[in-house]
Each structure stands twice: as structure tokens, then as C-alpha cells.
Amino acid sequence: MRNPFSKTYTPEEHEMFDFLSQIKFFERMKNKEMARFIPAMHHRKYKRDEVVFFSKDPSQALYLVKNGQISLTIDVRDNFETIMEINKGEAFGENSLLENTKRTYTAIIVSEEADLIVIPHFALQEVFDSNPKIKAKVMTSLAEYYNQNNQRLFRSYRESFGFFSLRQMFE
Structure with a gap:
């Protein structure tokens, strides 16, 4: 039997939970934990070639791709080199989950249009401050995400040996 005091959610909220549960973070x-983020979400539409943010900008929001x-x-010697394509059901701007960070890459829309959900950094921090369990879950996912990126980086380095020195990463 269902607890009569437990919160019930609208069909729209359930749809959002289904969407969010596919996203790494x-x-x-x-x-009930995902519901804490819903009031902070802003829906934005972008057009092809629009820049969502530039490298070195302050990391002010996490972006979730609806479409x-x-x-x-x-930026490599005045050219933009693609490091990754992000699609529906994925997130980017992940370093906004950390405090006082700057963007490490530039994000540009390449489809005709894109529907993004934007969660501002300050709203993320408010949820984290009031719920350490949620913060722990998100930070664990972020650590896994960065670990996967490191594995890809090192694999790429091994496959293109000689083009750059890994030692430079730590200087």
C-alpha cells in the first residue's frame, strides 16, 4: 500500500525524472532528490552556430540536452578543434558542479537548433548545501566522468605517441 503522506508527482515531473535519470550526474x-533541481531549471532554445559558452568563461551553469x-x-592555434559531440540525454558544462571554475572548452550548437535545460551554478550549490547525500551522489558521478575522460586521454596519447608530452599536464 502506498504511503498517503508521500509526495505525488505530475506526469510532467515523471517525464523529467525519466529524462534526468539517463544523465550521468x-x-x-x-x-524526490531529482525534484529538488526542477525549480532551478530553465529551458533555452539555441540555433546553429550559437555559442553556449566560451573557454575560460566562469562556469555558471550545467547544461542538459533535451534535443x-x-x-x-x-582552441588550438586560432582554430577550434572538436573534442566531443554532445547529444540528447547528455550533459555538458560539468565543471559548474565544482566551485570557482572556468570553462575548459567552448560549446557550440551544431544542429539546426537545440533545446537545453540550464541549471545555474548557484542553484546547484544551494541543493548541495542543503542535502549532502545528493552532493555525494553527484560528486561520485563527476569523479567517474573525469576518470573515463582520463582513460580516453591516456589511450589517445598512447595511440599518437610523440605528438605531445604527458609531463606537460603536470607542469
């Missing part, structure tokens, strides 16, 4: 959360494709690029 929300995958460990229960519906569209985003290219994450780095």
Missing part, C-alpha cells in the same frame, strides 16, 4: 538519484547536438571544442 543524476543517475544515482531517487525522484540537438553540441560540439565541445578547444
